[in-house]
Amino acid sequence: MKQxxxxxxGQIPELYPLWxxxxxxREKLITYSIPHRIPSLNWxxxxxxxxxxxxxxxxxxxxxxxxxxxxxNLKHLSRTTQIDFFKNNEEDALVLRIDTSTKLxxxxxxxxxxxxxLTDLKYPPASFQVNxxxxxxxxxxxxxxxxxxxxx
Numbered sequence: 001m002k003q004x005x006x007x008x009x010g011q012i013p014e015l016y017p018l019w020x021x022x023x024x025x026r027e028k029l030i031t032y033s034i035p036h037r038i039p040s041l042n043w044x045x046x047x048x049x050x051x052x053x054x055x056x057x058x059x060x061x062x063x064x065x066x067x068x069x070x071x072x073n074l075k076h077l078s079r080t081t082q083i084d085f086f087k088n089n090e091e092d093a094l095v096l097r098i099d100t101s102t103k104l105x106x107x108x109x110x111x112x113x114x115x116x117x118l119t120d121l122k123y124p125p126a127s128f129q130v131n132x133x134x135x136x137x138x139x140x141x142x143x144x145x146x147x148x149x150x151x152x
Contacts (some may be wrong), residue, residue, distance in 0.1 A: 005122060006058050007023055008048040008065060009041055012134060013114075019043060021080065021096065025136050029094075032149040036094070036137035045134055047099065048110050050122035051115050084133070085143045092142035098132040105130040 012019050022043050047065060086093040103127050112128045115121065139145070 004053065004055065004058075005050050006048075006053050007046065007050045007056075009040075009044040010081075011048050012043045012045065015058060016129045018080065018096070018098070018134060022134060022136050024079075025094070028139055028151070029138065029146075032146075034139075034142070034145045034149055034151075036139040036142055038137060039135045043134055045132055048115060049125070050110055052119045054121070055113070057118065061111060061115065062115070065107070080121055083136075086133075086135075091138050092144075093138045094136045094142055095133040096136060098134060100130075100132055128148070 008036070012022070025036065026036075048061075081097045081099050084095050084097055086095055108130050109128050112125075116124070116128065
C-alpha cells in the first residue's frame with residue numbers, strides 16, 4: 001500500500017561552486033536583515049517532488065536515477081541561469097535556476113512520468129519538463145522584504 005511520502009533530491013556538496021554561490025546570496029540576506037530560513041533538507045536539487053510510493057518502488061526509482069547520475073558528470077549542475085522566486089500563498093522561495101545536460105534532463109523527465117503513472121504526486125506539476133533549481137531561502141513575504149530593502 002502506497003502510504004509513505006518520498007521526494008528524490010540530491011544534496012549540493014560544499015566543494016561545488018554552486019554551494020559557494022548559495023552561501024554568498026544567503027549572506028546578503030543576512031546583511032540586510034531579511035527574515036528567511038534555508039530549506040529543511042539544506043541546499044539540494046529536487047529531482048522528483050513529493051509522491052506516494054512503497055519502499056520497493058522507491059528503491060527501484062532511486063537506483064535508476066543513481067545510474068543516470070553516475071553516467072553524467074553532476075558538476076554540470078553548477079551552471080546557473082538566473083535568480084528567481086517561486087511564490088505561493090504561504091511563503092516565497094528564492095531560487096537559483098540551474099542548467100544541465102540534455103541527457104540528465106531526459107532521465108529525470110522519464111522518471112517523473114513513470115512515477116505519475118504508478119502513483120500520486122502530492123503536487124502534480126503542470127508539466128514534467130525538468131526545472132532544476134536550488135532553493136536559497138524560504139519565508140513568508142520574502143519577495144516583498146527583498147524588494148523593500150532595495151534588493152534585486
